[in-house]
Amino acid sequence: MDLRLDALSVVVNGRTLLRSLSLDVPGGRIVGLVGPNGSGKSTALRCVYRALRPTTGTVWIGGDDLATLTLRQGARTVAALAQENQTDLDFTVAEVVALGRTPHLRGNRPLSPGERDRCRRVMEQVDVLHLADRGVLALSGGERQRVLVARALVQEPSVLVLDEPTNHLDVRHQIELLSLLRRTGLTVLIVLHDLNLAAALCDLLGVLHDGSLTAYGTPREVLTTDLVRRVFGVEASVVSHPLTGDPQLLYSLSPSTTTERTFS
Amino acid sequence: MRVSPADRLPADSAPPASAEPERTGQWFGSPTGLTLTVIALAVILAASVLVAIGLGPAVIPPDETARYVWAALTGGAVSADDFTTYQIIWQVRTPRVLLAVVVGAGLSVVGVAIQAMVRNALADPFVLGVSSGASVGAVTVSVFGVLTTLGVYALSAGAFLSALAACALVYLASYTRAGLTPLRLVLTGIAMAYGFQALMSVLIYLAPDGEATSTVLFWTMGSFGAAAWGSLPLVSAVVIAGVVELRRHSRSLDVMALGDETAASLGVNTAGLRGRLFVLTSVMTGAMVAVSGAIGFVGLVMPHLVRIVVGAGHARVLTVAPLAGGVFMVWVDLVSRTLLAPRELPLGVITALVGVPVFITLMRRRGYLFGGR
Numbered sequence: 001m002d003l004r005l006d007a008l009s010v011v012v013n014g015r016t017l018l019r020s021l022s023l024d025v026p027g028g029r030i031v032g033l034v035g036p037n038g039s040g041k042s043t044a045l046r047c048v049y050r051a052l053r054p055t056t057g058t059v060w061i062g063g064d065d066l067a068t069l070t071l072r073q074g075a076r077t078v079a080a081l082a083q084e085n086q087t088d089l090d091f092t093v094a095e096v097v098a099l100g101r102t103p104h105l106r107g108n109r110p111l112s113p114g115e116r117d118r119c120r121r122v123m124e125q126v127d128v129l130h131l132a133d134r135g136v137l138a139l140s141g142g143e144r145q146r147v148l149v150a151r152a153l154v155q156e157p158s159v160l161v162l163d164e165p166t167n168h169l170d171v172r173h174q175i176e177l178l179s180l181l182r183r184t185g186l187t188v189l190i191v192l193h194d195l196n197l198a199a200a201l202c203d204l205l206g207v208l209h210d211g212s213l214t215a216y217g218t219p220r221e222v223l224t225t226d227l228v229r230r231v232f233g234v235e236a237s238v239v240s241h242p243l244t245g246d247p248q249l250l251y252s253l254s255p256s257t258t259t260e261r262t263f264s
Numbered sequence: 265m266r267v268s269p270a271d272r273l274p275a276d277s278a279p280p281a282s283a284e285p286e287r288t289g290q291w292f293g294s295p296t297g298l299t300l301t302v303i304a305l306a307v308i309l310a311a312s313v314l315v316a317i318g319l320g321p322a323v324i325p326p327d328e329t330a331r332y333v334w335a336a337l338t339g340g341a342v343s344a345d346d347f348t349t350y351q352i353i354w355q356v357r358t359p360r361v362l363l364a365v366v367v368g369a370g371l372s373v374v375g376v377a378i379q380a381m382v383r384n385a386l387a388d389p390f391v392l393g394v395s396s397g398a399s400v401g402a403v404t405v406s407v408f409g410v411l412t413t414l415g416v417y418a419l420s421a422g423a424f425l426s427a428l429a430a431c432a433l434v435y436l437a438s439y440t441r442a443g444l445t446p447l448r449l450v451l452t453g454i455a456m457a458y459g460f461q462a463l464m465s466v467l468i469y470l471a472p473d474g475e476a477t478s479t480v481l482f483w484t485m486g487s488f489g490a491a492a493w494g495s496l497p498l499v500s501a502v503v504i505a506g507v508v509e510l511r512r513h514s515r516s517l518d519v520m521a522l523g524d525e526t527a528a529s530l531g532v533n534t535a536g537l538r539g540r541l542f543v544l545t546s547v548m549t550g551a552m553v554a555v556s557g558a559i560g561f562v563g564l565v566m567p568h569l570v571r572i573v574v575g576a577g578h579a580r581v582l583t584v585a586p587l588a589g590g591v592f593m594v595w596v597d598l599v600s601r602t603l604l605a606p607r608e609l610p611l612g613v614i615t616a617l618v619g620v621p622v623f624i625t626l627m628r629r630r631g632y633l634f635g636g637r
Contacts, residue, residue: 046525049525049528050528051524051528051529070531071528071532071533072531073531074531075530075531076531078529079529080526080529082523082525082526082529083525084524084525086523087521087522087523088379088383088385089380089521089571089576090571090575090576091518091575091577092575092576095518095575095576095577096522099518099519099522099530100530102515102516102519102530102532103530103531107512107515108514108515108579135576152529155530161529
């Protein structure tokens with residue numbers, strides 16, 4: 001299912017967080033949003049998973065204006081992994097995953113056997129099945145993140161929105177999670193900080209800077225030395241991954257390569 | 265459900281192929297374990313009620329108590345010799361013990377709801393300023409003699425009305441365009457509570473006699489001393505309706521505990537739900553404070569105790585909490601009126617004396633986690 005952001009603007013307390021953002025996420029594709037801190041990435045995502053109402057503009061899900069759907073209807077199509085994920089209550093892993101069925105269930109109706117089966121399959125997929133009866137508060141950051149991914153997948157969405165899902169994950173789990181996203185075949189809008197992971201994962205990349213989209217295209221088109229310097233203020237060399245051909249960035253620690261040269 | 269594996273029955277008849285077959289099927293809690301817990305608690309509650317009705321300055325054995333209660337319920341005859349005992353049992357102790365059940369159940373359930381609503385482990389039914397608001401009303405009634413047309417219910421009515429007024433104030437003061445946010449709600453409630461307490465102090469200071477002081481003690485520490493049949497129906501109806509309504513929202517409460525952002529992505533409108541919960545818990549708390557004063561600690565601790573036993577899921581917590589709270593309050597009231605008889609200890613003293621050590625012991629022993637520590 002296509003996801004389309006159409007001229008989204010968000011103004012909160014007089015501050016413009018998002019300036020007329022338009023972005024097409026074609027069905028089944030993975031689109032990454034990158035940009036420095038405070039550039040509006042999370043704000044854009046929050047409009048899609050309904051935590052925030054855009055000041056102007058429209059989010060289109062397939063042919064539907066998201067604002068015309070109820071929260072429940074929206075949640076049956078769009079699942080999210082938000083950044084704020086603290087809970088004080090020690091639910092078991094299985095309970096948290098099962099809550100992903102909430103938009104599909106009326107009131108307190110228990111899960112059907114088929115739904116429980118789905119929970120079990122998804123938990124196996126993201127490697128948290130062995131934690132099913134553990135309390136979520138005792139999990140490591142990585143385990144917890146995978147549990148939340150399981151919850152989002154159990155929701156059976158057509159569109160998946162993820163805000164830095166690789167936070168707290170070690171390299172292996174980062175790679176596994178992102179390859180899992182590829183395999184799901186869902187329409188994915190994902191915020192990533194790691195530009196190299198983004199380049200390897202995403203079909204298309206959008207670069208946000210001060211609430212505006214400054215570049216949009218394939219990773220190869222978007223990730224240039226010039227753009228990285230302009231948007232992130234960092235010097236980087238762009239190379240091709242020897243196996244996959246994806247663009248990958250090599251950073252140098254000093255502010256610019258020229259100063260480094262003067263020192264050496 | 266945090267019960268030992270032996271207590272559980274597999275939820276599915278066909279165990280899936282898995283590396284740990286003995287663990288599968290235990291997810292999503294076991295209905296059997298919950299049913300057993302509920303049955304056990306119901307039996308304990310019934311027994312506690314009978315024992316508590318029998319105990320007091322005149323000790324009546326449980327079987328005789330049961331006979332008197334049965335006679336009262338079925339309209340059976342009681343001999344003239346037994347009439348005084350019957351009066352004590354039916355007119356004095358029974359309403360008092362039943363009130364303890366209702367208020368204990370109600371406070372526990374409201375505690376569960378409020379902790380989920382403001383997402384704070386330290387919240388209790390009185391954190392939103394309801395009890396101090398009620399105290400202002402009660403003191404106003406007793407000092408200035410307003411609402412006298414309501415007779416013996418003047419105090420309760422004054423307390424209830426001012427509790428609701430206090431809630432409305434807190435609601436309006438904490439309401440923003442984003443709805444009711446948890447932290448703002450708690451902070452406003454606490455600040456308002458200080459304000460109400462100051463107001464109450466002024467009223468007592470202005471009071472012509474010491475009457476107001478004892479009223480204040482009653483409201484701040486709680487007592488079932490004023491219990492009568494007349495005070496039961498309203499508070500019972502409110503508490504029962506409240507428990508039923510809250511249970512209907514148990515999945516939403518689970519989702520709300522995950523945070524507002526996540527809740528939105530799961531299709532739950534937390535702003536609307538929080539507003540409805542606020543009204544519901546306020547009315548429940550107001551009705552209870554009006555008949556028993558502000559009995560502290562129960563609404564804070566019973567939710568935690570219940571979670572230690574049955575886990576965090578609200579469907580289970582809200583099923584077990586009313587029973588557990590009822591049992592607890594019956595015994596607290598019994599201790600309060602028998603320990604130093606004929607004097608009565610304030611309920612708040614007993615709830616703290618009994619509850620604190622039990623709570624801390626349980627928390628240390630079971631590795632209970634709240635907020636990840």
